[in-house]
Amino acid sequence: YPEGFAWQVNMDRKFLRQCEALKEFHQFLIQETETGNISRQEAVSMIPPLCLDVQPHHKVLDMCAAPGSKTAQLIEMLHSDDSIVIPSGVVVANDSDNKRCYLMVHQVKRLESPCFTVINHDATLLPNMVTSAAQPKEILKYDRVLADVPCSGDGTMRKNPDCWFKWNPIGACHLHNLQARILRRGLEVLEVGGRLVYSTCSLNPIEDEAVLAEVLTETAGGCCLLFKEVVSLSR
Numbered sequence: 001y002p003e004g005f006a007w008q009v010n011m012d013r014k015f016l017r018q019c020e021a022l023k024e025f026h027q028f029l030i031q032e033t034e035t036g037n038i039s040r041q042e043a044v045s046m047i048p049p050l051c052l053d054v055q056p057h058h059k060v061l062d063m064c065a066a067p068g069s070k071t072a073q074l075i076e077m078l079h080s081d082d083s084i085v086i087p088s089g090v091v092v093a094n095d096s097d098n099k100r101c102y103l104m105v106h107q108v109k110r111l112e113s114p115c116f117t118v119i120n121h122d123a124t125l126l127p128n129m130v131t132s133a134a135q136p137k138e139i140l141k142y143d144r145v146l147a148d149v150p151c152s153g154d155g156t157m158r159k160n161p162d163c164w165f166k167w168n169p170i171g172a173c174h175l176h177n178l179q180a181r182i183l184r185r186g187l188e189v190l191e192v193g194g195r196l197v198y199s200t201c202s203l204n205p206i207e208d209e210a211v212l213a214e215v216l217t218e219t220a221g222g223c224c225l226l227f228k229e230v231v232s233l234s235r
């Protein structure tokens with residue numbers, strides 16, 4: 001992780017909560033999380049924001065952001081240069097689920113960043129925003145877009161065995177269209193030369209490669225694939 005700002009603790013939450021010898025450490029984690037000094041997140045979930053390479057001046061859109069663990073990372077990246085007190089960039093975090101938006105506000109306000117806002121829309125129909133009231137015709141385009149789309153979650157099967165019992169071959173087909181529509185809208189609001197990262201926690205090609213192939217074909221060279229990585233790190 002950049003600058004070594006991530007640490008991995010090889011034990012599960014239950015053990016951490018129950019082990020008497022780790023009581024003080026557990027308390028420390030809770031306090032530091034509440035004050036925004038640390039965020040607890042699974043290692044594999046940290047990869048998509050890293051691929052975005054966010055700079056302090058970037059306008060960043062997180063299309064399906066709740067509960068906000070990746071959003072928190074994006075905001076940290078915006079503030080990564082200590083010599084800049086208030087970065088000129090912004091993170092716009094969207095989710096279609098109103099309750100989850102509230103969760104996200106709770107999660108992200110710990111960071112006390114003035115460069116952050118939450119919106120509540122269906123990402124497939126994300127409204128255009130303007131850059132300022134003085135220039136109502138100038139549509140806001142984002143330098144970086146994260147499309148961490150809703151998915152079947154079958155890539156988490158080792159830690160969520162329930163997924164295995166609920167899995168059926170049709171599930172991914174239902175999700176494919178929604179995922180492609182979110183990706184399409186993300187590309188529409190992306191600045192020319194900008195970067196979009198599409199991520200899921202599914203290993204099903206219908207939710208991953210097929211979505212990219214469909215949208216890349218439609219854009220006919222309008223956007224290119226920078227890297228394709230299917231990462232499986234979950235336990």
Ligand SMILES: C[S@@+](CC[C@H](N)C(=O)[O-])C[C@H]1O[C@@H](n2cnc3c(N)ncnc32)[C@H](O)[C@@H]1O
Nearest residue numbers: 064065066067068069070096097122123148150
């Ligand atoms: C994989 S989760 C996002 C996890 C989040 N990026 C994080 O790292 O904490 C997918 C999210 O997509 C949201 N969602 C589902 N359909 C959506 C839509 N049409 N538009 C926007 N968000 C949607 C869900 O409410 C859910 O919060």
